[in-house]
Amino acid sequence: MNNKIEQQSRTDDAESVDHTISFDSVDKVYGADAVAEESVVALQDIDLDVERGEFVSVVGPSGCGKTTLLHMAAGILEPTDGSVQINGVDVQSSQHERKEVGLVFQHPVALEWRTVRKNIMLPVQILKENGAIDKDMSHYEDRADELLSLVGLEGFGDAYPNELSGGMQQRVTISQSLIYNPSVLLMDEPFGSLDAMTKDELNLELLRIWRETEKTILFITHDLDEAVFLSDRVVVLSPRPGEVADVIDIDLDRPRGEDTRGSTRFVELSAELHQYFKSLQ
């Protein structure tokens, strides 16, 4: 497969580029400039590499720094110490291309007065107005239609967000994050506010999209079963200050489907993760 050949040559060229996302000795202290009592050490000494095309979830007790970790990968927050690289480039440097990263948050961010298609196009429109993209808008209009079909919203391009269910709105957000065709998707509890059935359905959809688009995904969740179901590896953070307490390999076969959740190995891995999680608190 071309992809594998390309991946191998990248590995030969420079080892650092082999890791799509790299956290290198990262600390994050909120209020580091303030007096000592007011500072909060959110994350400490984070070393974590996510390989090209990998699906990695991060779990940990509330307040351990999961969102902080994701925001540093997105370049929204700067590490206090250490660095975060995407495709071998420090996300804080001017060489970093924001278009390499798609972001999905817990709550859909669609603007209610714009149609679904226009919402998917929104990031492009903003950059076009700033002169930051040179491609013709028709290129992105075609891509928006492709994405509608990819996420199962064919025929809904002219609908408004309030005509859609919560699950469908989150599909719109996923399309929006893919409009530039980024190599990395950063997802912060994207299905956390959905009911259990819709969440299960979107988990399956996300795995299909991931398989078809070959993205690298860093996924934050509170739901340990969801982490096991989706991931190649699950990173467990300790209570604050968050440190990598363990990284668990999820050796379930792919593609995963409804029957995966009922398999003996899924039940074993899930029980192991629940037990480990309890021991941390």
Ligand SMILES: Nc1ncnc2c1ncn2[C@@H]1O[C@H](COP(=O)(O)OP(=O)(O)OP(=O)(O)O)[C@@H](O)[C@H]1O
């Ligand atoms: N802007 C800020 N200023 C000061 N402290 C902050 C700030 N943002 C987050 N924190 C603190 O940093 C710690 C980590 O927060 P973060 O939101 O990353 O944790 P989390 O694991 O995502 O939490 P949750 O699971 O509840 O969503 C928390 O103790 C939080 O109160």
